[in-house]
Amino acid sequence: MAPERETGTRERAATGATAAGRPRVRLDQPRAPRRRLLPEYDPEAFGRLSERIARFLGTGRFIVWMTVVIIIWVLWNTSAPADLRFDHYPFIFLTFMLSLQASYAAPLILLAQNRQDDRDRVNLEQDRKQNERSIADTEYLTREIASLRAGLGEVATRDWIRSELQDLVRDLEERYAEGPPDRPGVFPAERPRGRDVDDR
Structure with missing residues (x-):
């Protein structure tokens, strides 16, 4: 009896049926397409x-x-001629045709406006993101320029070194003008250019 139960269980597992008799949904296979009463159309092409x-x-x-x-x-x-006329004086058929044209034109215009609104919304969102990126880049560049300016304030430039050397030359000229160069202590005597005795 036990082997018969096992074979029945195997058959139900192979066919996909559950204990309640309903077919089991297979997740590894696509669903069968449903039949629709309305005709299918491409919304993008219709738009x-x-x-x-x-x-x-x-x-x-x-x-x-x-x-x-x-x-x-x-x-x-x-x-x-009267026998060739198809719409007599009140022009009822013409009124019907114009109202039919208007009844179709209004939804088509609304659909086109909705699609344009969707495109405008996407464009505005992209513009907003682009503006945010531009603002972030501008702020980053502003911070970088400020840090470069702060760093350049501590760097000795050529003009600053030149002005310092000019001040030193001016101080030396003032010292030289105050006293003769032979006075000791003002300008030390130059050492002889020959070989020094202490270097031996």
Whole structure:
């Protein structure tokens, strides 16, 4: 009896069925696609098409063509022979066509505006991040320039050394002017250039 139980358990494990009789969900396999009643479409392609239509509706070309079509429509239905007219005087069919065009144009324009708002939001976010990076870089460069200025304040420059040497020369000239050079202590006597006896 025990081997029969083991084989039944193995069969259920192989088929993926659980003890309750429901099929077990396999995580290592993709789900089967669901059937949908509505037709599927590409939202990006539909959005691009709506933007193109909204762009065309906002041009002067569309207004001119719509005006030409309405004038031809009215002239045809007023001056053509009675049996060739398809929309008599109140022009109900023309009113229906214009309302249909308006009912489709409004959502398409709103969809195009929503897509443009999304793009503007992304651009503003990128601009904000770029501004933050620029501000951080500017602050870093400002700190670096301040530290360089502080460091240069402690460095002896050529002009400073030149001014110090000029002050020393001026002091020496003043000392020389105060007394003759033969007085001891003012200028020490130069040692002979020959070989010194003490160096031996």
